[in-house]
Amino acid sequence: MxxxxxxxxxxxxxxxxxxxRKLTYWKRRxxxxxxxxxxxxxxxxxxxxxxxxxxxxxxQLYRAAKSDLPYVGFYIFHKxxxxxxxxxxxxxxxxxxxxxxxxxxxxxxxxxxxIGMKNLFGLKxxxxxxxxSKISPTLTKGKLRQMFPLMTDTALPMMDxxxxxxxxxxxxAKVDVQELxxxxxxxxxxxxxxxxxxxxxxxxxxxxxxxxRDFFHSFKRMVALVTVxxxxxxxxxxxxxMLFNSQFVKxxxxxxxxxxxxxxxxxxxxxxxxxxxxxxxQNPLYKFEGDNLLYQSGTFFSGFESSSTTATFTLMExxxxxxxxxxxxxxxxxxIAKHGWTYEAFSDMKYLxxxxxxxxxxxxxxSTIDRYTRxxxxxxxxxxxxxxxxxxxxxLYGLQQDGRxxxxxxxxxxxxxxxxxxxxxxxxxxxxxxxxxxxxxxxQLHAKIAxxxxxxxxxxxxxxxxxNELDNRxxxxxxxxxxxxxxxxxx
Numbered sequence: 001m002x003x004x005x006x007x008x009x010x011x012x013x014x015x016x017x018x019x020x021r022k023l024t025y026w027k028r029r030x031x032x033x034x035x036x037x038x039x040x041x042x043x044x045x046x047x048x049x050x051x052x053x054x055x056x057x058x059x060q061l062y063r064a065a066k067s068d069l070p071y072v073g074f075y076i077f078h079k080x081x082x083x084x085x086x087x088x089x090x091x092x093x094x095x096x097x098x099x100x101x102x103x104x105x106x107x108x109x110x111x112x113x114x115i116g117m118k119n120l121f122g123l124k125x126x127x128x129x130x131x132x133s134k135i136s137p138t139l140t141k142g143k144l145r146q147m148f149p150l151m152t153d154t155a156l157p158m159m160d161x162x163x164x165x166x167x168x169x170x171x172x173a174k175v176d177v178q179e180l181x182x183x184x185x186x187x188x189x190x191x192x193x194x195x196x197x198x199x200x201x202x203x204x205x206x207x208x209x210x211x212x213r214d215f216f217h218s219f220k221r222m223v224a225l226v227t228v229x230x231x232x233x234x235x236x237x238x239x240x241x242m243l244f245n246s247q248f249v250k251x252x253x254x255x256x257x258x259x260x261x262x263x264x265x266x267x268x269x270x271x272x273x274x275x276x277x278x279x280x281x282q283n284p285l286y287k288f289e290g291d292n293l294l295y296q297s298g299t300f301f302s303g304f305e306s307s308s309t310t311a312t313f314t315l316m317e318x319x320x321x322x323x324x325x326x327x328x329x330x331x332x333x334x335x336i337a338k339h340g341w342t343y344e345a346f347s348d349m350k351y352l353x354x355x356x357x358x359x360x361x362x363x364x365x366x367s368t369i370d371r372y373t374r375x376x377x378x379x380x381x382x383x384x385x386x387x388x389x390x391x392x393x394x395x396l397y398g399l400q401q402d403g404r405x406x407x408x409x410x411x412x413x414x415x416x417x418x419x420x421x422x423x424x425x426x427x428x429x430x431x432x433x434x435x436x437x438x439x440x441x442x443x444q445l446h447a448k449i450a451x452x453x454x455x456x457x458x459x460x461x462x463x464x465x466x467x468n469e470l471d472n473r474x475x476x477x478x479x480x481x482x483x484x485x486x487x488x489x490x491x
Contacts, residue, residue, distance in 0.1 A: 025080040026073025031384055033073035034064055042075030044230065053470040054226050055367035055397060055477065058083070062398025071379075076230050081391040083398075087405065087425035090394060092380060094371070094433035102128070102435060105372040105391040106228055118295040120438055121302050122228075123286075130285045132438060135299065138273035139442055146268035147192055148343040151446060154191050155453045158184045161201040162458065162487060171489045176482035177460075178312045181450060185308040186212040188446065193300035194249060195256030195271035211248035216305070222473035229368055229475050253294050270300060299439065306365035307443035309477050311450035314359030316468065317412040318451075319460040319485045324414060328352050332452045346448050354414035356447050360429040362412060364396035365477050369431055399426045459488045 019039050026033035038045045047057040061083060065072040070086035084090050093101045103124040120128065120135055137143075158180065165173040183200040186209060190198040200209045215221060227234050256271050257278070266272050274296055277288040286292060318325040331351035339345035371392045378385050386392075401409045405426030406416070417423060430437040437443070454460065462485050471480040 019078065022078040022080075023075055025075075029073075029384060030382075031071070031073045031082070032066070032069060033075075034061060037075055040077070042077050042079070044074075044076045047226065047230070048077075050222075050472045053472050053477075054230065054475045055364075055395070056470055058368055058393060058395040059397025059401070062395040062402075067404065076391075079233075079391065081393055082386065083393050083395065085398065085402075087399070087428075089379070090428070090432060091425065093392065094431075094435070097377070098433050098435070100374050100377055101371040101392065103372060103374060104435075105232060105370040105393075118292065119299045121299065127286045128435075130283055134277060134286075134288075135296065136438055138270065138277075139439055141441070143273070144442055144445055145343045147270075147442065148346075148445070150191050150267070150269055151188060151449050152341065152453070154187045155184060155449060157187065157199045157201045158450075159453060159457070162454070166458075166487065166489045173487050174484055175487050177315050177485050178479050178483045181308040181312045182212075182216050183209075184450060185304045185446075186216075189297075189300055189304050190252070192269050193271075193297040193304075194252045195260065195267060195269050196252055207248060208252065215301070219473060222471075222475070225475035229370060249297065250294060253297060257293070270297065303437075303439040303443050304446060305476065307446040308450070309363070309365040310356060310360050310443070311447040312479075312483055313363035313477070314356055314447065315451055315454065315460060315485065316462065316483050317359055317362070318355060318455075319462040321412060322461070324355065324412070325455065325460065327414075328355050328451070329455045332456055336456070346445060346452070349448060349452065350419075351414065352448055352452060353444075354417040356444060356451070357417040357429075358412055358414045359447075361400045361406075361427060362410075363477055364400060364429050367396045367477055368475070369394040369396070369428070394428070396429060400429065402426060454487075457490055459490055460485045461488070462486065 016039075023037050023039070023042070034043050037043055041048050043061055044054075044057070046052040047054040052060065061072075061074055062085060065083070065085060070089045071082055071084050074081055074083055084093070104122060106122050120132055123131055161180075162173070162175065165175065183204070186200045187198045189212070190196050190208060198206065198208060200206075200212070203209065253271075257275060260267070260271055260275050261279075274288070274293055277296075278293055280288070282288065288296075318328060328351055331349050335345040335348040339348060373386045373388055373390045373392065375388050376385055400406070403409050405424035428436075430440045430443075466484050468483050469480045471478040
């Protein structure tokens with residue numbers, strides 16, 4: 001019995017010694033690291049236990065570091081990670097030394113089959129570089145012009161829904177704009193990415209609509225997102241069963257592709273572009289066939305979800321600031337009067353552009369940017385060596401709300417995005433360097449259409465007793481209990 005007890009004590013002491021050594025990794029390399037490190041969870045306890053939204057929690061770690069530090073070490077469980085806090089250093093790693101930081105830590109070293117992994121969001125080099133060269137031409141200004149009628153037509157059921165609510169409530173109704181935008185976005189994904197029409201407002205219980213609700217709301221997806229962003233090693237061990245299930249989109253997608261190929265018709269959606277890629281010359285790096293073709297629609301799932309969040313939180317800010325809302329509405333109406341309800345009108349909504357830009361500064365849809373070191377790397381001007389495989393993170397909640405880079409960072413001020421005023425390099429809501437978001441323009445157009453379509457017919461405001469908190473389960477920015485605004489029909 002005494003021998004067994006001794007063995008237990010020795011094992012316990014060795015475990016403590018091992019953990020302590022693991023959690024001094026950064027100190028031993030001359031890098032300041034965060035305090036209050038848990039022996040089990042590292043610095044990520046509240047995020048792992050969903051006490052705090054994971055993306056917001058990373059922002060809290062950013063703020064916990066000394067204000068002048070260009071980077072700080074932290075731990076996810078016992079894994080050493082580096083959090084960047086200086087725009088110049090970010091440009092050095094993500095732009096000038098891109099070849100060493102071209103791959104995302106997202107999803108780990110083994111890329112499991114998934115609609116969210118094997119596209120531009122998660123794919124690794126050299127396949128990523130080739131894929132980007134093929135996808136970028138599908139998102140040009142000319143392609144957006146073709147998509148524009150699909151995007152505006154898809155908003156009509158949303159407006160019919162609001163009109164019905166308004167009539168039932170004598171011209172003023174309480175609306176959860178987060179859920180409103182999710183439904184519009186579901187219809188938009190179906191139309192633009194999958195080539196089919198839906199109406200989630202009129203028919204919310206179709207198989208696609210229910211699956212999309214799970215995509216936006218399910219706890220399983222929340223867990224999957226935390227895992228692939230911060231603990232991708234688990235994906236490699238557990239497998240793709242924890243990732244997004246794409247079965248419900250496969251039949252719709254392939255029916256649309258087959259129909260388009262047989263008829264030879266052009267609809268102006270993403271399916272048109274994918275059919276062209278499918279029938280074009282193939283490269284062994286990434287062949288546009290089978291599931292690889294399907295996975296490209298995942299670019300729009302992630303992209304439209306992000307722009308939906310941008311529209312939602314920008315509307316929330318405009319509801320709180322009537323002066324900004326009135327300016328935005330005037331900008332919208334002037335552009336429509338000049339150009340009609342056209343792509344050119346939306347290109348001319350300059351103040352609305354500023355509102356969207358400020359909305360995504362305060363409320364970044366995807367608030368975490370990640371990379372990993374492909375080979376050992378010495379941080380310029382220091383003796384610090386980042387070992388191969390070290391995860392690198394940027395917190396947009398930290399960087400874009402840092403008083404060093406933005407005056408009154410907590411305030412919604414669209415004017416800070418004036419064309420003639422240089423904005424801080426700390427503003428990177430769409431990423432930075434060659435791997436920045438390829439769908440910026442289509443995402444901004446989506447957000448502007450959602451906001452403009454609403455504001456041209458409704459005044460929105462938020463009652464003083466309404467509060468909004470982030471969903472602690474969500475890695476992407478989302479409100480825990482929706483965002484309730486009052487909609488008042490304009491005369």
